[in-house]
Amino acid sequence: MIWEVFRQEKKGGYHTHCGNVHAPDREMALMFAQIQHARRKPTHSLWVVPKEEIGEVDHEEATFGGTTDKAYRWAMTFNTDIEFAQEIADSQREQEQADRARAEAEGDD
Amino acid sequence: MDLDTVKQRAGPREFSPKDDMPEEYRKAATRMIQFHANSEIMGAYLEKPFIRQAPSLDRKLAFSAKVQDEIGHGQLLYRAAENLGVKTREEMLDELADGRGKFLNCFHYPMESWEEVPMIGFFVDGAAMRRQATLKNTSWEPYAHAMDKICFEEGFHIKHGESILAELATGSKAQQERLQAAFDEWWPRILQFFGPTNDSSTHHDFASSVGLKTMTNDELRQQFLNAYLPKAERYGLEIPDTPRIVHHEDEGRYEVVEEDLDWDEFWTVAKNEYEPGIGQIDAREAAQEAVEWVRESMETPAGGPAPAAAD
Numbered sequence: 001m002i003w004e005v006f007r008q009e010k011k012g013g014y015h016t017h018c019g020n021v022h023a024p025d026r027e028m029a030l031m032f033a034q035i036q037h038a039r040r041k042p043t044h045s046l047w048v049v050p051k052e053e054i055g056e057v058d059h060e061e062a063t064f065g066g067t068t069d070k071a072y073r074w075a076m077t078f079n080t081d082i083e084f085a086q087e088i089a090d091s092q093r094e095q096e097q098a099d100r101a102r103a104e105a106e107g108d109d
Numbered sequence: 110m111d112l113d114t115v116k117q118r119a120g121p122r123e124f125s126p127k128d129d130m131p132e133e134y135r136k137a138a139t140r141m142i143q144f145h146a147n148s149e150i151m152g153a154y155l156e157k158p159f160i161r162q163a164p165s166l167d168r169k170l171a172f173s174a175k176v177q178d179e180i181g182h183g184q185l186l187y188r189a190a191e192n193l194g195v196k197t198r199e200e201m202l203d204e205l206a207d208g209r210g211k212f213l214n215c216f217h218y219p220m221e222s223w224e225e226v227p228m229i230g231f232f233v234d235g236a237a238m239r240r241q242a243t244l245k246n247t248s249w250e251p252y253a254h255a256m257d258k259i260c261f262e263e264g265f266h267i268k269h270g271e272s273i274l275a276e277l278a279t280g281s282k283a284q285q286e287r288l289q290a291a292f293d294e295w296w297p298r299i300l301q302f303f304g305p306t307n308d309s310s311t312h313h314d315f316a317s318s319v320g321l322k323t324m325t326n327d328e329l330r331q332q333f334l335n336a337y338l339p340k341a342e343r344y345g346l347e348i349p350d351t352p353r354i355v356h357h358e359d360e361g362r363y364e365v366v367e368e369d370l371d372w373d374e375f376w377t378v379a380k381n382e383y384e385p386g387i388g389q390i391d392a393r394e395a396a397q398e399a400v401e402w403v404r405e406s407m408e409t410p411a412g413g414p415a416p417a418a419a420d
Contacts, residue, residue: 012123012125012250012253072167072171073174073265077171077268079272082264082268084340085238085239085336086242087238087239087241087264088267091261091263094260095264095265
């Protein structure tokens with residue numbers, strides 16, 4: 001039975017997928033996950049999930065992100081002053097990063 | 110975990126659903142997150158009619174995206190409150206519909222003109238985001254995770270709000286006058302966004318001692334004033350004479366004269382007893398009933414087990 005493994009690097013962070021392990025039950029899956037995915041990398045917590053419990057749809061079945069141009073949804077569209085409030089500047093920076101990541105992902109296809 | 114341990118350990122993203130939290134913590138966190146979630150939903154309902162009134166296609170698209178975001182934030186927050194195990198999402202939605210659920214004072218007031226839109230979209234959202242940015246460090250991890258996404262999107266709302274504000278402030282004479290009138294009306298409510306001062310805030314001390322809140326109402330209001338008051342002036346808005354604002358130039362800060370704010374009205378609003386606000390709650394109840402069938406169909410999928418928590 002295959003178990004997908006999610007690792008949380010730091011306390012309070014997100015659990016992100018890092019691979020899978022082959023194990024007969026949850027207890028062994030947790031043990032193998034520790035050995036295979038958390039031995040060297042900094043880890044705060046691990047999740048294991050039976051693979052068959054994960055629903056999936058991939059890019060062959062669905063068009064992700066829609067086909068319409070949604071540039072109007074992004075903070076960069078509005079040319080206003082962000083420097084007066086740190087939290088708005090932070091949000092804009094995050095959105096710019098996400099935009100770059102999206103452009104890179106599209107470039108890969 | 111006992112309360113003393115909670116207070117000792119309290120820190121950013123310290124506690125998550127796997128921790129055995131004492132009831133006082135779970136209740137305080139539920140109260141706070143439910144209030145926040147309700148406010149997102151009620152804000153969206155207040156703004157929804159203005160999607161139709163948006164003066165251009167660009168504004169319409171951006172504004173409807175904003176309203177969608179706010180509803181999504183509400184759902185995300187109900188999820189973060191739900192896993193505290195005090196109330197289910199259904200209970201929280203029912204409380205909102207029947208007038209027991211509390212929400213932000215600003216969203217009790219009716220909105221009539223497009224010139225009022227930036228009052229919410231820039232000033233109120235700006236105040237909200239100032240507070241939300243500090244909540245990325247709240248001790249309840251699911252709440253902090255919700256803030257990551259909410260702040261990511263909220264920056265867009267505020268920039269859109271500022272763009273509307275800039276457009277109206279440089280528009281026709283009539284637009285400028287209506288904008289000033291909207292500002293005169295909304296400014297005192299906006300000042301009350303952060304609630305009463307520390308000495309009369311009932312819940313602050315506990316929430317702060319267990320790391321749910323990381324800043325006081327006073328500190329947040331101070332930061333907000335320092336950032337947003339000069340903004341209002343830069344767009345040519347005149348700050349009304351009352352409530353009086355004192356500028357301490359030597360300390361680089363502004364101060365609101367507390368007695369000029371109408372706290373009686375604030376508390377009437379807070380108890381859901383303010384007349385126009387009751388109309389908003391009734392409208393929400395009607396909407397809630399109208400889409401009851403959608404929630405029902407999600408709860409009992411044909412032939413499948415009921416999901417633990419549908420997001």
